[in-house]
Amino acid sequence: MIRFENVGMRYGAGPEVLRDVTFQLEPGSFSFLTGPSGAGKSSLLKLMYLAHRPSRGLVTLFDRDTSTIHRKALPTLRRKIGVVFQDFRLMEHMSTFDNVALPLRVKGVSEDRLKKHVTELLAWVGLKDQINAKPATLSGGQQQRVSIARAVISRPKLLLADEPTGNVDDEIAVRLLYLFEELNRMGTTVMIATHNQSLIDRFQHPVFHLENGELTALDPIQPPQPEENPFFVNEMMHGREEGQ
Numbered sequence: 001m002i003r004f005e006n007v008g009m010r011y012g013a014g015p016e017v018l019r020d021v022t023f024q025l026e027p028g029s030f031s032f033l034t035g036p037s038g039a040g041k042s043s044l045l046k047l048m049y050l051a052h053r054p055s056r057g058l059v060t061l062f063d064r065d066t067s068t069i070h071r072k073a074l075p076t077l078r079r080k081i082g083v084v085f086q087d088f089r090l091m092e093h094m095s096t097f098d099n100v101a102l103p104l105r106v107k108g109v110s111e112d113r114l115k116k117h118v119t120e121l122l123a124w125v126g127l128k129d130q131i132n133a134k135p136a137t138l139s140g141g142q143q144q145r146v147s148i149a150r151a152v153i154s155r156p157k158l159l160l161a162d163e164p165t166g167n168v169d170d171e172i173a174v175r176l177l178y179l180f181e182e183l184n185r186m187g188t189t190v191m192i193a194t195h196n197q198s199l200i201d202r203f204q205h206p207v208f209h210l211e212n213g214e215l216t217a218l219d220p221i222q223p224p225q226p227e228e229n230p231f232f233v234n235e236m237m238h239g240r241e242e243g244q
């Protein structure tokens with residue numbers, strides 16, 4: 001799905017903020033990305049969703065060497081990637097519903113179908129009462145959940161989430177992790193950058209750790225019996241036809 005080989009990255013003429021990063025994400029995998037503030041987590045994700053180019057090394061995405069991808073091909077590739085940004089990046093003039101519906105509208109899904117899916121997903125993330133609200137009237141945690149719903153609604157091939165539970169309480173954080181796991185079970189490769197050690201301990205996925213721009217993969221602690229997802233989250237997702 002993604003392969004990095006000896007990748008370095010710098011902003012402008014500044015120092016390298018990522019150094020000799022080598023790893024790969026298998027299709028269908030679920031992993032966490034950890035590391036102290038400033039270690040380079042967001043920068044690594046930027047390389048993965050093609051918002052930034054490496055200063056050296058090779059980044060392969062969906063079996064393509066990203067250095068050879070033409071700018072015009074970027075929007076199509078990016079549509080396969082769901083991103084939860086640390087700063088949400090919601091469309092300020094649009095309602096919660098319209099923000100979340102956007103990726104489906106871009107794909108040409110009919111209004112009838114998308115209404116059902118968007119409404120169900122917003123109920124799942126606890127935003128059914130905010131469906132018509134504009135982002136400026138929502139709390140940080142609510143905006144974060146709009147941003148998550150928008151990232152997962154079209155069942156991307158790859159989901160990259162930057163501190164997706166940074167603004168919500170523990171109960172909602174766990175619920176959101178179940179949503180990511182459900183998406184992963186349906187085939188999406190997932191990487192989540194987080195500082196939340198209790199989530200990492202609870203959900204037991206492989207951990208990549210960044211320290212000062214250098215990456216190490218940590219072995220996951222031996223998992224206990226897999227936890228059953230106690231919630232029914234998937235009707236809106238399983239109900240959708242392939243490619244929609």
Ligand SMILES: Nc1ncnc2c1ncn2[C@@H]1O[C@H](COP(=O)(O)OP(=O)(O)OP(=O)(O)O)[C@@H](O)[C@H]1O
Nearest residue numbers: 011014017035036037038039040041042043044086
């Ligand atoms: N746009 C930018 N221009 C110049 N330097 C930047 C830019 N964005 C990040 N950096 C620098 O790159 C380094 C890595 O930052 P990055 O945001 O990737 O870290 P992070 O691990 O995601 O941190 P946090 O957990 O605080 O979000 C830091 O030294 C930061 O100052």
